[in-house]
Amino acid sequence: MNEIESINSSFYVRMQGDAMLDAGINDNDLLTITTGVGAVEGDIVLAMIDYDLVIRRFFMHKGKAVLMADNVNYPAIVIGEHEPFEICGVVQHLD
Secondary structure, three states: OOOOOOOOEEEEEEOOOOOOHHHOOOOOOEEEEEEOOOOOOOOEEEEEEOOEEEEEEEEEEOOEEEEEOOOOOOOOEEOOOOOOEEEEEEEEEEO
């Protein structure tokens, strides 16, 4: 078989901070993260940037990934060309 199957799995993370407050995600909320699904613009994602984890809204601008908080007190994070970056999963559910 030459096909590669995508394996979806889920795990939970606890939100720390108020960066996503305007999206209804509060400090200490439990989030369900799904892996194996592609993130599309506007999705809220768990991302690793230079080995730090963040929950932000994902966009592309001029060929660069941009992570936006849903709180005006936080600046956009524009991912540099050689900066370690990975989308670990997409937020699927809030508790």
